[in-house]
Amino acid sequence: MTLYVGNLTKQVFELHFWVENTKKPIVVKIQPGSQANVYPQGSHLDHENIVGQHKMYGLTQVSEIDRRKEFVGHCYQFDTPIPLDRLFTTMERNDDMLYDQALERRKEAALAMDETMKRTAQETDTKLQNFEVELQEVEQKGVDTQVHEVITVGDGEQQQRRRGRPRRS
Numbered sequence: 271m272t273l274y275v276g277n278l279t280k281q282v283f284e285l286h287f288w289v290e291n292t293k294k295p296i297v298v299k300i301q302p303g304s305q306a307n308v309y310p311q312g313s314h315l316d317h318e319n320i321v322g323q324h325k326m327y328g329l330t331q332v333s334e335i336d337r338r339k340e341f342v343g344h345c346y347q348f349d350t351p352i353p354l355d356r357l358f359t360t361m362e363r364n365d366d367m368l369y370d371q372a373l374e375r376r377k378e379a380a381l382a383m384d385e386t387m388k389r390t391a392q393e394t395d396t397k398l399q400n401f402e403v404e405l406q407e408v409e410q411k412g413v414d415t416q417v418h419e420v421i422t423v424g425d426g427e428q429q430q431r432r433r434g435r436p437r438r439s
Contacts, residue, residue, distance in 0.1 A: 271313070271349060272310060273308045273312070273346060273347075274308070274347050275344060276304070276332075276344065276346070276347075276357050277300040277305070278344060278345060278357060279343045280303075280361075282301055283343075285298045285306075285324070285344075287308075287309070289319065289320070303358065307351075324344070330344070330346070341368065380401065380403045381423055383401060384423040402422045403421045404420050404421075
C-alpha cells in the first residue's frame with residue numbers, strides 16, 4: 271500500500287511524522303502544487319497512523335475535497351497518485367476562497383473603524399456620515415496593477431467624489 275500526500279498551498283510543505291521503531295521524526299518536503307509518495311516502505315497501519323497524525327491539522331482525503339467549504343491546504347490518497355487536475359483546480363478554488371475571505375476581513379475592519387469613529391464623533395458632538403476605505407496597489411515595475419477597491423460604510427447618501435482642485439466661482 272502507498273500513501274500520496276498533495277500540497278495545495280503556494281509554499282513548500284514539510285510533512286513531519288513519526289513511525290514505530292524510529293528515534294527521530296521523518297520529514298518529507300512537498301513542493302507547491304505537487305505530491306509525494308510518503309514512506310513507501312511502510313505498511314497500511316503505518317500510513318493510517320501518518321494520516322491520523324495530520325488529520326487534526328486539515329489533511330483531507332481527496333474524495334472529500336469538494337464537500338469542504340473552506341481552504342484545503344493538504345490532501346492524501348491511498349494506492350494511486352492524486353490526479354494533477356484535482357491539485358490545480360483545488361489550488362484555484364483556494365485562491366478564490368482566500369480572496370473572498372480577505373474581502374470579508376476588510377469589510378469587518380471598515381465596520382469596526384466606522385463604529386469607533388461614530389462613538390468618537392458622538393462623544394465630541396460632531397457628525398459622521400460616511401466612512402470609506404480605499405485600497406489601491408502601488409505600481410511596481412514589471413507587475414500588473416489590478417487592485418482597486420472601495421469599501422463604503424455609513425448611513426448617509428453616497429457623495430460624489432471629486433478629483434483635482436475645487437473650481438473657483
